[in-house]
Amino acid sequence: MKLHRRAVLAGSFAGSLAAGLLPGRLLAQGDGLIRRPIPSTGETVPAIGIGTSRRYDVAPDSDAVAPLRETVAKFASLGGTVIDTAPDYGRAEEVLGRILKETGLREKVFLCSKVAARGREAGEAQIAQSFRRLGTDRIDLIAIHNLIDPQAQLPLLRELKDKQRIRYLGATTWAEGQYGDLEALMKAEKLDVIQVNYAVDARKAAERILPLAKERGIAVMVNVPFGRERLFTLVRGRDLPPFAAEFDCKTWPQFFLKYVLSHEAVTCPVPGTAQVRYAEDNLGAARGRLPDAAQRRKMEEFIDGL
Numbered sequence: 001m002k003l004h005r006r007a008v009l010a011g012s013f014a015g016s017l018a019a020g021l022l023p024g025r026l027l028a029q030g031d032g033l034i035r036r037p038i039p040s041t042g043e044t045v046p047a048i049g050i051g052t053s054r055r056y057d058v059a060p061d062s063d064a065v066a067p068l069r070e071t072v073a074k075f076a077s078l079g080g081t082v083i084d085t086a087p088d089y090g091r092a093e094e095v096l097g098r099i100l101k102e103t104g105l106r107e108k109v110f111l112c113s114k115v116a117a118r119g120r121e122a123g124e125a126q127i128a129q130s131f132r133r134l135g136t137d138r139i140d141l142i143a144i145h146n147l148i149d150p151q152a153q154l155p156l157l158r159e160l161k162d163k164q165r166i167r168y169l170g171a172t173t174w175a176e177g178q179y180g181d182l183e184a185l186m187k188a189e190k191l192d193v194i195q196v197n198y199a200v201d202a203r204k205a206a207e208r209i210l211p212l213a214k215e216r217g218i219a220v221m222v223n224v225p226f227g228r229e230r231l232f233t234l235v236r237g238r239d240l241p242p243f244a245a246e247f248d249c250k251t252w253p254q255f256f257l258k259y260v261l262s263h264e265a266v267t268c269p270v271p272g273t274a275q276v277r278y279a280e281d282n283l284g285a286a287r288g289r290l291p292d293a294a295q296r297r298k299m300e301e302f303i304d305g306l
């Protein structure tokens with residue numbers, strides 16, 4: 001199953017290159033979503049994912065799961081695949097595992113989780129728990145959450161990769177104070193993916209982390225692309241600037257996501273998405289044109305001016 005999926009993906013990647021498309025504009029067959037390659041393999045993923053922190057932490061047997069199931073189903077029906085979760089997100093892994101089982105979507109989803117544990121034994125136990133909660137024997141990506149104990153967890157993740165229990169390994173942060181440590185890890189180790197915070201009003205990752213990822217061939221998932229409610233609060237009551245239409249942007253969430261996505265190092269932002277209408281809206285950022293360098297500067301100036 002896995003090999004088949006990879007072969008299909010590799011085929012579409014090669015086909016797109018043959019058609020003369022740049023990697024940043026690779027299109028999936030049919031769904032019109034921009035896809036981006038994971039540099040370590042060339043496999044492509046749709047360029048907008050879903051984050052599950054906070055909103056997927058609900059009682060697994062409660063009515064609160066239904067809207068989340070509908071959101072994931074809508075996201076997948078529109079071509080989305082990347083879903084990010086973590087053992088630290090309360091019941092989110094269990095809820096997501098149930099949703100994937102009930103919808104039969106496990107094989108269509110690029111499933112990302114994390115490990116946040118000190119010491120090898122604790123790491124092994126937490127990862128075993130993730131497999132159980134997610135109801136799967138293969139997780140596509142496990143990343144070291146907030147750079148907790150990479151010395152113990154990286155060898156463990158490498159072994160899991162060798163055993164084909166995971167396909168990619170990486171590390172995450174959302175704190176600028178950890179950028180120095182993340183940079184050192186990216187230079188010292190071979191990572192497939194990093195996840196870092198980056199938003200139109202929080203651009204520090206673009207100074208060193210994103211260029212380094214590009215140079216080292218590391219895929220970049222972006223967390224908190226809206227700064228949670230921060231950017232929405234900033235633009236409340238305001239219309240989009242007319243130049244947003246130049247890059248096919250129809251809503252504020254798309255404005256924020258297209259900014260992030262148009263950085264050449266970025267593979268896939270994972271906005272927290274717990275409503276069907278959010279899934280539709282956010283995936284719209286992976287359609288149509290993206291802002292160029294001059295338009296990106298205009299976006300920054302506009303936001304900085306508020």
Ligand SMILES: NC(=O)c1ccc[n+]([C@@H]2O[C@H](COP(=O)([O-])OP(=O)(O)OC[C@H]3O[C@@H](n4cnc5c(N)ncnc54)[C@H](OP(=O)(O)O)[C@@H]3O)[C@@H](O)[C@H]2O)c1
Nearest residue numbers: 051052053172174223224225226227228253271272278281
């Ligand atoms: N260190 C780490 O590894 C780390 C740290 C932080 C986050 N993450 C990951 O990154 C993901 C994203 O971060 P986040 O969820 O904290 O923040 P975020 O993506 O910046 O913001 C998510 C919030 O934006 C609102 N939203 C989303 N789509 C919208 C739309 N189309 N229209 C209007 N509002 C919309 C929702 O608010 P409401 O739900 O209130 O409506 C949602 O909770 C997390 O879910 C998690 O998977 C990882």
